[in-house]
Amino acid sequence: MWRKLTMLILSILLFLCCYPIVFLVVGSFMSPGELQGHLAAALTKDSGFANWSLLPLEPTLRSYVNVLLDLPGFFVMFWNSVKMALGILLGQAIVSIPAAWGFAKFKFPFHRTLFMLYIILMMMPFQVLMLSNYLVLDKLQLLNTIWSIILPGVFSTFPIFIMYNFFRGIPQSLLEAARIDGATELQVFFRIGIPLGSSGIISAMVLDFLEYWNLIEQPMTFLKDKSLWPLSLFLPGISPANAGAAFVASVITLIPAILVFFAGHDYLEQGIATMGIKE
Amino acid sequence: MKRKLIKISVLFLGLMILFTILSRAAYNLTVPRVTVEKPSSAQIGPVVEGQGTVSEKQDLPVVTVEGQLIRSVYVTEGQAVDPGTPLYQIDLKKLDENISKKQQQIEAIDLQNESAQSARDVARQAKELSQSQAKADYDRAAADGDAAVSQAQNDLTQATEQYQDYKADPASHPDQSEEELSKAVADKQAAYDAAVKSRDDSLYNAQKAIDSANIDTSKDTSIQQADLNKQQLQKDLDKLNALKNAKGVVASPVKGVVTQVAAKTGQATTGAGDILLADTGAGVKLTANFAAENKKYLYRGEKVAISSQNTDPKIADKLKDLTITAIADSGGPGGPMAAGGSADAQGPADAGNGASLANGGASADAKGGSGVTVTINLPPDSLDMGNAATVKVKTDSKVYDTCVPYGALHKDNGKEYYVLVIENTKSVLGKELVVRKVNVSLLQKSEKFAAVDGISSTQEVVTESTRELSDGTRVKRKEE
Numbered sequence: 179m180w181r182k183l184t185m186l187i188l189s190i191l192l193f194l195c196c197y198p199i200v201f202l203v204v205g206s207f208m209s210p211g212e213l214q215g216h217l218a219a220a221l222t223k224d225s226g227f228a229n230w231s232l233l234p235l236e237p238t239l240r241s242y243v244n245v246l247l248d249l250p251g252f253f254v255m256f257w258n259s260v261k262m263a264l265g266i267l268l269g270q271a272i273v274s275i276p277a278a279w280g281f282a283k284f285k286f287p288f289h290r291t292l293f294m295l296y297i298i299l300m301m302m303p304f305q306v307l308m309l310s311n312y313l314v315l316d317k318l319q320l321l322n323t324i325w326s327i328i329l330p331g332v333f334s335t336f337p338i339f340i341m342y343n344f345f346r347g348i349p350q351s352l353l354e355a356a357r358i359d360g361a362t363e364l365q366v367f368f369r370i371g372i373p374l375g376s377s378g379i380i381s382a383m384v385l386d387f388l389e390y391w392n393l394i395e396q397p398m399t400f401l402k403d404k405s406l407w408p409l410s411l412f413l414p415g416i417s418p419a420n421a422g423a424a425f426v427a428s429v430i431t432l433i434p435a436i437l438v439f440f441a442g443h444d445y446l447e448q449g450i451a452t453m454g455i456k457e
Numbered sequence: 458m459k460r461k462l463i464k465i466s467v468l469f470l471g472l473m474i475l476f477t478i479l480s481r482a483a484y485n486l487t488v489p490r491v492t493v494e495k496p497s498s499a500q501i502g503p504v505v506e507g508q509g510t511v512s513e514k515q516d517l518p519v520v521t522v523e524g525q526l527i528r529s530v531y532v533t534e535g536q537a538v539d540p541g542t543p544l545y546q547i548d549l550k551k552l553d554e555n556i557s558k559k560q561q562q563i564e565a566i567d568l569q570n571e572s573a574q575s576a577r578d579v580a581r582q583a584k585e586l587s588q589s590q591a592k593a594d595y596d597r598a599a600a601d602g603d604a605a606v607s608q609a610q611n612d613l614t615q616a617t618e619q620y621q622d623y624k625a626d627p628a629s630h631p632d633q634s635e636e637e638l639s640k641a642v643a644d645k646q647a648a649y650d651a652a653v654k655s656r657d658d659s660l661y662n663a664q665k666a667i668d669s670a671n672i673d674t675s676k677d678t679s680i681q682q683a684d685l686n687k688q689q690l691q692k693d694l695d696k697l698n699a700l701k702n703a704k705g706v707v708a709s710p711v712k713g714v715v716t717q718v719a720a721k722t723g724q725a726t727t728g729a730g731d732i733l734l735a736d737t738g739a740g741v742k743l744t745a746n747f748a749a750e751n752k753k754y755l756y757r758g759e760k761v762a763i764s765s766q767n768t769d770p771k772i773a774d775k776l777k778d779l780t781i782t783a784i785a786d787s788g789g790p791g792g793p794m795a796a797g798g799s800a801d802a803q804g805p806a807d808a809g810n811g812a813s814l815a816n817g818g819a820s821a822d823a824k825g826g827s828g829v830t831v832t833i834n835l836p837p838d839s840l841d842m843g844n845a846a847t848v849k850v851k852t853d854s855k856v857y858d859t860c861v862p863y864g865a866l867h868k869d870n871g872k873e874y875y876v877l878v879i880e881n882t883k884s885v886l887g888k889e890l891v892v893r894k895v896n897v898s899l900l901q902k903s904e905k906f907a908a909v910d911g912i913s914s915t916q917e918v919v920t921e922s923t924r925e926l927s928d929g930t931r932v933k934r935k936e937e
Contacts, residue, residue, distance in 0.1 A: 246479070247476070247479055247480050248483060248484070250477070250480040250483075252480070253476065253477035253481075254885050254886055256477075257477070403887075404883060405883065405884065405885055405887045407885065434469070437462060437465060437466045441459065441462045
């Protein structure tokens with residue numbers, strides 16, 4: 179009885195969590211007229227309330243054709259998002275993994291203070307750091323270039339924090355044994371540290387991809403040229419005329435995130451489980 | 458599972474690459490291609506052009522005697538005729554009847570004149586008789602009166618002598634007293650006075666009779682009037698006889714073109730223009746219409762050039778340097794000529810006569826009204842009647858710094874002029890060209906260029922496009 183009740187409550191919650199996705203997909207197959215009828219009250223100054231239907235009355239692929247064939251700007255932004263996300267992930271792989279390993283395995287002076295500083299910086303929202311970032315990028319003449327997004331992302335502290343915990347879980351005795359066997363620090367890092375910490379690394383990459391794939395504030399602040407904007411800025415203003423395109427763009431934007439999540443959710447679960455057991 | 462995910466991811470990226478290419482290809486296909494030019498300086502004069510039609514200079518109405526029955530009409534409108542070409546034929550039977558009627562009318566007039574003359578003679582004779590009789594009466598009254606007066610005079614003298622004798626010697630008349638002699642003198646005096654008065658009265662009355670006999674009778678002009686009528690009838694008769702001699706056929710007096718056929722078989726001739734001819738021998742003119750805004754460039758004597766399609770080069774040379782002979786308001790009250798019209802019909806030309814009056818075009822200067830009509834006399838053997846032609850007025854030109862090709866100038870709902878210029882803009886797809894609408898004011902225009910104000914010489918103006926453009930439309934240059 180309780181089990182069934184629990185299942186029911188969880189199902190309701192599941193539906194509520196999944197409903198935005200359903201809303202998105204259904205809307206992408208609606209005709210412009212139907213969308214206008216449902217959303218006019220929300221998107222224009224019309225009085226009344228917006229409404230919705232679970233299934234489209236006039237299902238059509240018109241919005242998909244419009245976005246995929248008539249809007250080349252959408253693909254420019256898509257590839258900008260891909261460049262930004264992959265660039266940041268690659269940079270983080272080069273910078274953050276060694277940094278996390280260093281914090282986890284080496285006791286250098288002020289390492290605790292520095293790590294605390296990293297945590298504080300990690301917790302600060304973008305709005306706090308925006309102005310200082312802007313000034314630094316302006317001095318470096320990187321404003322209005324894709325590097326104004328990639329470089330701050332590469333040197334983000336969040337993946338260091340995630341990977342630090344995973345690297346800390348690697349037994350010190352294993353590393354000592356490797357050193358005794360004649361392994362250098364680099365060999366220890368590449369052959370023991372990275373393989374054993376791979377779940378943490380991939381978890382951090384997945385979370386970072388989800389974060390940087392949906393970046394809005396930094397591109398709006400640091401990029402003036404629309405040709406550099408990512409997909410998240412494709413339709414900053416939704417009106418009844420472009421609602422269909424907005425829905426389709428959102429569905430397509432969702433697909434890479436879903437694919438990356440499904441590819442890495444095992445590692446995420448594994449990492450969370452490992453952290454939980456350890457603690 | 459992972460392999461599946463990797464495959465799906467690769468497929469997804471592959472599809473995105475494919476759609477990227479397809480969407481760019483579709484976009485490039487739909488983007489209009491434009492040809493642009495920068496404004497340049499050019500020498501432009503106002504283009505003053507009008508369209509018109511060649512028509513005859515003179516019209517000739519062909520008339521014959523009124524009231525004849527038309528038997529056949531041989532020509533139609535637009536037909537060319539030569540001198541002597543039969544135009545229409547009168548019914549001979551009816552013609553003979555009319556001739557006979559005229560002759561009878563003339564005879565009747567003659568007889569009337571005879572009677573009138575006879576009456577006049579009788580009246581004259583009667584007058585002469587009364588005059589002579591009145592004179593005779595006067596003479597007789599004078600003679601009788603004089604005799605009576607003379608007798609009375611003598612009696613008076615005698616009585617007066619007797620009285621004077623008595624007075625001198627009363628014994629000369631013993632049997633009469635003084636009173637008796639005095640009374641006798643008085644009586645004789647009275648008799649004398651009475652005789653004089655009687656004579657005067659008789660003479661007065663006789664003179665009155667003479668004066669009455671001398672009064673003129675009222676003037677009788679009936680014979681002269683009848684003569685005038687007879688002359689007209691004789692003329693008509695002569696015309697009818699001439700028509701009869703021509704067997705009732707009315708021929709063209711000149712070489713020309715039939716412009717109007719009012720004569721119809723079975724109807725009577727009107728005595729006015731039964732048929733209207735355009736006298737090609739008198740030359741042709743071109744009547745052209747111009748817009749009201751061009752009035753200021755048009756005046757008599759202004760040089761013009763005329764062009765027509767399919768014109769021989771030699772004839773085209775003749776038409777390059779002509780002058781305007783007349784200008785009129787077209788559309789206003791009393792405005793005379795419409796383009797192509799032949800409104801200046803002249804004096805009548807009787808059949809077999811051929812004389813006609815010449816008249817120029819309208820002579821009113823262009824004032825208000827919706828347009829202007831100009832007339833230009835054409836040289837002989839240039840254009841034919843009915844030809845359409847374009848008249849260009851030679852005007853002064855001036856150098857303008859900002860000139861665009863005329864095709865680049867557009868009008869906004871018939872109100873303001875505008876041009877389309879391209880400018881660089883940054884979009885998602887990078888630098889693109891978009892079209893912007895710029896309002897300009899037109900300073901002057903010609904067939905090829907338009908001088909405008911409102912754009913700079915560095916802006917590139919769209920002169921041609923593969924699609925219709927509006928403000929903000931993305932475009933590409935044609936050479937790309």
